[in-house]
Amino acid sequence: MSRDGGAGDDDGEPNADSEPRSESEIAHPDADDRFVVRPGCRRCPALVESRTCISWGNGPRDASVFVVGEAPGAGDPDAPVWKGGNHTGFAYTSSHSGRRVRRLVAAVGYGGDAYYTNAVKCFPEGDDGSNREPTDAELRNCRSHLETELDAVEPAVVVATGKHATTTVLAFEGRELDGFLDSVCEPLDCPTLGVTLLPVLHPSYQEVWLSRLGLSEAEYRERIAEHLP
Numbered sequence: 621m622s623r624d625g626g627a628g629d630d631d632g633e634p635n636a637d638s639e640p641r642s643e644s645e646i647a648h649p650d651a652d653d654r655f656v657v658r659p660g661c662r663r664c665p666a667l668v669e670s671r672t673c674i675s676w677g678n679g680p681r682d683a684s685v686f687v688v689g690e691a692p693g694a695g696d697p698d699a700p701v702w703k704g705g706n707h708t709g710f711a712y713t714s715s716h717s718g719r720r721v722r723r724l725v726a727a728v729g730y731g732g733d734a735y736y737t738n739a740v741k742c743f744p745e746g747d748d749g750s751n752r753e754p755t756d757a758e759l760r761n762c763r764s765h766l767e768t769e770l771d772a773v774e775p776a777v778v779v780a781t782g783k784h785a786t787t788t789v790l791a792f793e794g795r796e797l798d799g800f801l802d803s804v805c806e807p808l809d810c811p812t813l814g815v816t817l818l819p820v821l822h823p824s825y826q827e828v829w830l831s832r833l834g835l836s837e838a839e840y841r842e843r844i845a846e847h848l849p
Contacts, residue, residue, distance in 0.1 A: 646723055649710045649713065657677075661765070677741075678711060680733065681735070684733050686778045687736045688781070694751065695708075705738070717822070728841055728844050734779075741765060775815060805843040807847045818847050
C-alpha cells in the first residue's frame with residue numbers, strides 16, 4: 621500500500637460493493653468525447669516509448685465535475701471493452717478503476733455531468749511493466765494540457781482521485797499537500813483555477829482507507845455528494 625491511494629486508473633478487478641453495477645449507467649465514451657489537446661504529443665521521450673496511445677480526457681465540455689487522476693495504467697488489451705486508456709485513448713476506461721470511479725460519480729448524481737482525465741496522459745511504465753510515478757518533469761510537461769482542459773470545461777469542482785492527483789492540482793496553486801487522509805472529502809479552495817478541489821480515495825485502495833477512516837460506502841458517498849454543486 622506504499623502509494624497511499626496513488627496513481628493510475630488501470631489495475632485489479634472490481635470488488636463487490638454497493639455502487640451501481642449496471643453497465644448502462646457507465647457507458648464507455650465514444651470518439652466524439654475525446655478531447656485531443658495536442659495530437660501526437662512527444663514532450664516526454666520515456667512516455668512516448670512506454671505508451672500504446674495517448675489517453676485523452678473525455679466527457680461534456682461544460683461538465684460541473686472534473687475528475688482527475690495521476691496517469692493511465694498499463695490496461696488490458698484483451699479486455700472486451702474496458703481496456704484502459706493506454707489502449708482506448710480515453711482516460712478512465714479500465715475494467716477496474718475506470719468503471720469504478722464512473723459508477724461512484726453516477727451514484728452521487730453526476731453520471732452525465734462529469735469530465736474524466738489524468739494529470740499525465742501517457743502510461744508511465746516501470747521496470748516491472750506496471751505503473752511508476754510520473755517524474756516531476758513529466759508532470760510539468762503535461763500540466764499545460766490539464767490547464768487547457770480546465771479552461772475549456774470550467775468545472776465547479778475538481779474531484780482528485782488519490783494523493784498524487786490531489787498534489788498535482790494543488791501545484792497550480794503553489795501549495796503542497798499536508799496529509800492526504802486528512803484531506804479526503806474536505807473541499808479545498810483553488811482561487812488560481814477558480815474551482816473547489818475535492819480529494820477522494822483512489823479506487824484501488826478504497827476499502828483499506830475507508831476502514832481506517834471509519835466510513836461505510838454509503839457514508840463516503842454522502843460526504844462526496846454534499847460537496848458537489
